[in-house]
Amino acid sequence: MTRSAADVVVIGSGAGGAVTALELARAGVDVLVIEEGERHSLEDYGASPPEAMRRLYRRTGMTPITGRVPIGYVEGRCLGGSTEINSGFWHRTPREVLARWSARYQLLGASEEALEPHFSWAERMLGVGPWGREWPMSTRVFARGIEKMGWSYQEVPRAAPGCQGTNACAQGCPTGAKQGMSRSVLAEAERLGARVLTGARVEQVLVRRGRATGLIVALDGSHGSERLTRVDAEHVFVCGGPTETPSLLYRSGVKYHVGSTLRIHPYLKVAARFDEELDADLSVLPLVQVKEFAPELTLGGGFFTPGQLAMTLSENGREGLSRMRDLRRMALYYVGVRGTGTGSVRPSLVGRDGTVIRYDVSDEDVKYLSIGLARLAEALLAGGAREVIPTVYGLPPLTREVDAARWLDEALPASALSLVTVHAFSSCPIGEARALTAADSFGRLHEFENLYVNDASMLPDSPGVNPQGSIMAFARRNVLEFLDRRGAGRRPEEVRP
Amino acid sequence: MTLPVGLKKALLVAVGLASSGIFTVIALRHLSLYDLERVFAHASLWPWLPLAVLSYLAGHWVRGARCRLLVSREAKLTRSTATNIVVLGYAVNNVLPARLGELARAGMLADRSGLPFVHSLTVTFLERVLDGLVLLLALVVAGLALPEVGLVLTTLQLGGVVFGVAALAVIVAVVAPTWLLALASRSSLPLGARVHRRVVALTGQVTGGVAYLGRPGDALRVLGLSALVWAFEAGMFLALLPAFGLRASPAVALLALGVTNLGILIPSSPGFIGPFHFFCMTALTSVGVAGATALSYAVLAHLAFYIPITAWGLLVILAYGLTLGETLARARRAEPLALGDARAAPARLAHAPEAPSAFLRALVEALVPAEAGEHEAVDGAARFVAGALAALPARLSALHELGMLGFRALTALRFARGFASLPLERRRAWVERWAYGRLTLARQLFRATRSTSLLAFHEQPQIRARLRPELTLLRVKGAA
Secondary structure (H helix, E strand, C coil): CEEEEEEEEECCCCCHHHHHHHHHCCCCCCCHHHHHCCCCCHCCCCCCHHHHHHHEEEHHHHHHCCCCHHHHHHEEECCCHHHHHCCCCCCCCHHHHHHHHHHCCCCCCHHHHHHHHHHHHHHHHHCCCCCCCCCCHHHHHHHHHHHCCCCCCEEEEEECCCCCCCCCCHHHHCCCCCCCCCCCCCHHHHHCCCEECEEEEEEEEEEECCEEEEEEEEECCCCEEEEEEEEEEEEEEECCCHHHHHHHHHHHCCCCCCCCCCCCEEEEEEEEECCCCCHHHCCCCCCCEEECCCCCEEEECCCHHEEEEEHHCCCCCCCCCHHHHHHHHEEEEEEEECCCCCEEEEEEECCCEEEEEEEECHHHHHHHHHHHHHHHHHHHHHHHHEEEEECCCCCEEEEHHHHHHHHHHCCCHHEEEEEEEEECCCCCCCCCCCCCCCCCCCCEEECCCCEEEECHCCCCCCCCCCCCCHHHHHHHHHHHHHHHHCCCCCCCCCCCC | CCCHHHHHHHHCCCHHHHHHHHHHHHHHHCCCHHHHHHHHCCCCCCHHHHHHHHHHHHHHHCCCHHHHCCCCCCCCCCCCHHHHHHHHHHHHHHHHCCCCCHHHHHHHHHHHHCCCCCHHHHHHHHHHHHHHHHHHHHHHHHHCCCCCCCCHHHHHHHHHHHHHHHHHHHHHHHHHHHHHHHHHHHCCCHHHHHHHHHHHHHHHHHHHHHHHHCCCCHHHHHHHHHHHHHHHHCCCCHHHHHHCCCCCHHHHHHHHHHHHHHHHHCCCCHHHCCCCHHHHHHHHHHCCCCCHHHHHHHHHHHHHHHHHHHHHHHHHHHHHCHHHHHHHHHHCCCCCHHHHHHHCCCCCCCCCCCCHHHHHHHHHHCCCCCCCCCCCHHHHHHHHHHHHHHHHHHHHHHHHHHHHHHHHHHHHHHHCCCCHHHHHHHHHHEEEEEEEECEEEHHHHHHHHHHHHHHHHHHHHHHHHHHHHHHHHHHHHHHH
C-alpha cells in the first residue's frame, strides 16, 4: 500500500461534493476529490440506455431497497454523480420544510433568507431556467388534464440551458446542455486547482480519538486487480450520497445516528395511452409538476424510452406488454410521495462493496400513493388518456375517472405495488438536536473535529421536492462556514446570515 | 528468542529429513527386500501404470483450469500457462524441501499475471484449502463404503481440524472482505502508519485472492473443478490397484488418495519420500492388503506421482527461463500512486459485459417478445442482464442464485429436461407462470431478470427499428 496526502479530501463528486470542492479550491485550499466512478466525455454520453446504465449508474441501475415493499433505487456512479443522469429539475427547499427542520432538528442558519444567496449562486452557476419553447406533447396533454381538474401546477425550471430535447438526460446529456456537475461546478473547481481522482473507492475513513486522519482507497490496478492506498488528510468531507456516505462512515466506526434515519420519495409509475401521437421517446420528459397537494404528493412525468415503457407495463402483468405497439401514443407519469416511512443504511457484512438499504413503506405512504394514483389517473383521463396502466400487479387499466376515484378512499394492496425512487436523503441528518442528528447544523459529525457530511445524507428529512437544489445550497452554506471557522480566505461579498 | 533466518531454514530442512527417515523406517520394518522384489516381479505395469500417469496428468490440466478461473477477474492467463504454473509448484515441491513449491508457484503466478505476490500466494493457499475439503469428502465417501476401517475416522478428525479452520478463514475472507479489511485497519491503526499500511495491504491482497468465490455460482464451479481434480488423481490410485492383482475398488482408491495426500502435509524431505509411502501403505493395509504388496503399491504410486510432474516442471523452468529470486523480487515491487496526475485521469475502459450462461440466455429469450430472426437483440439483452445480475449486492445475488437453482430443479423435475433445452413456447409458458403468476415470491424472484430483459431488449437497435419503422426510414433518408 502506498501513501499520499491532501489538505482536504472530498469523497464523492455529486451535487454536494462538487460544490464543496469548488468553494475549497476557490479559497486556495489543497483539495482532492475522490470519485468511485469514472470520468466520461460528452462522446460517451447519450449512449443506449443499457450501455449508459453500465457506465454511469451504480450497480447498473440495480440498487434494491428491501423492506415491506421492495423498491428499485437508482443513483449515479460516475464523475458528477446523479447530477449526470437526472432530469435537471430544480426546486428550492420549500419554506415550510425549512421551518420544520429548524423546529424539529434545531437546524441553525436554514431560513429561506439565509439560503437565498446560495440558491441564487447555484441557479446562476447552472443556468437554471424554464424550457422557453413550446411544450412537447407529453407535457401538453398532462397540463390539459390538470387544468380540467382545476389544480395548480408549474413548469419546473431545469439546470439545462439550451436543452435540445434529445430525451437523453438519463444517459448523460450528449449535447452538454444539462449542467451535470462534471460540466459545470467540478470543471470550475478543477480550473481553480482541485485535483480529482476517479475510479477510486474509499474503503474506510481512518478515525482516531475524534479525528479523521486519512482514508484507505482502493484503486484499479494495471491488470484489473485492486490496489490499496492510504491518503492522509487534515479534513475529510464525506459526500458519497445518501446510501454510500452512511455505509462508509458506519464501517469506519462512525455510528452515532449514522444510517438509521433514511428517508426516500417513493414513486409509483403509470403508463398512459392517448389517441394523439405523443412521440414521447423523441422529446424531453414532461415538464410540469402538480404541486397542489405538496409536500405530501407530487404528480409529474418521467423519462420515456421503449425499454422504460416495456418495463413499466410489465409491472402490471404480462398483458400490459401488448401495448408496446402503441408506443407513439404513450407516455410515462408518476405519483411521488414525501415518504413518511423509515429506513436504514448499513454496510453489508457480506460482499465486497455491499450496502444494505432498507425502507419500510408506511401505511401513510400507501394511502398517499393510492390517493396520488387516483388523482394522477383522473388528470390523465381528463387530459384525453384512453387508459392508465399503473405499476400495480393485477390492477386492471383505469379507463374511467370513476374507476380511478375508487383509490381516493381505498388503499392499494402493498404486496402488489412496484415502486421506484431516485430521491434518498436524511441518512446522516444535521442539526443541533443531538438526539436526532448525526452532525451539527453545518455538517460536522458530532464528536469529530474534522469529519463532515455534505451531501443528500445531511438533509434532516424529506424535502418533498427534487433535492439537487437543496443539496447544493446547503453544501455551499456548510463549506463557507467551514472556511470561516478555519480562517481561510473568505471573500468579502459572501455574507453568512 | 528469535532465531536467525538461516538457522530457521536449516532447522526446517533437518526436521523434514528426519521425518522422512522416521517414516521410511516405520514403513520398512517387518518387511524384507525379498518380499518387495517378489511383489514387483509379479506386478503387471502395462497398461495400468501409463493409465495412472495419464489420469494424474489430466488432474493437473484441470488444476490449471481452476487456477485460471480463480484469477480470471484480475488476469487473463492461457490454459497452458495456468497449468504450467501449477506444475511448476508440484515439481519444485518434489526437488526442494519445506514446500517451497508453493512459493515458487505463487511467484510464477505473480510474474505471469501481474498480481501482487501475497494475492498469488492466497490463490495458492485457497487451492490447497479446496483440495483439503475435497479430500475430506473423498474420505467420507470411502468411510461410507468401508465402515469397518477405523483409519478413516482418525484421518477425518485430524484433517477436519486443519482444513476446518482454514476453510473458516477462507469463508470469512470471501463473505466479508470489507469487514475484514475494516477490522485489520482499525486494529492496526494504533501501531503506527507503517505497520497499518502493511497490514491493510496484506489484508487487501488476501481478500483479493479469494474474491472469485464471492458469487455462489462461481464458488460452485470452482468446487466442481476441485472435485474433478481429485477424481482424476483418485483415478491414478485406482488404476494401480490391478497392477498388483488387487480389485479395482473405488472406495479403496479414495481411501488411499485421502490418507496419502493428507499425510504428506507433515513436513518431510523433497518429494515427500517416507510419509507418502507410509500413509499410502497404511491405507491399503487397513483394508487387509499384505504389507509387502501395500508398500510396493506405494512405491509405484509415488513414482507415478513424482517423475512425470518433476520432468514437466523442469521443462517449464527451461521454457520460461525462470529464476525464482527474480520472480519473487518482481512480484514484491510496489507501484507508487502519482496523485499529481489525478486530474488527468481518463475514463478507464469499461469492463467487458458478463457473458450470459446458456440458461440465462434461454431465460431472457423466454421473457422477451422476440420475433423470428431477432437473435441478436436477445443476445444483446442477455449480455446486459448478465451484467446487471452480477452487480446485485452479494446477499441478494446469493438469494437470487439459490432461487434460480430451485427454479431449474423444479423445471427438470417437471419436464425431465433442462430449462435451456425446452422448446421456446414451452419455456415462455412456464416462465410466465413464475414471472407474472399469483405467487408474490416467484414474481419477486423473477423481477430483476424480467425488468432488465425487457428494458435491454426494447433498447436494441433491431427492436427499436421494429417499433418505430418510420424513424429508421427517416434516418436512411437523412443519411442519403
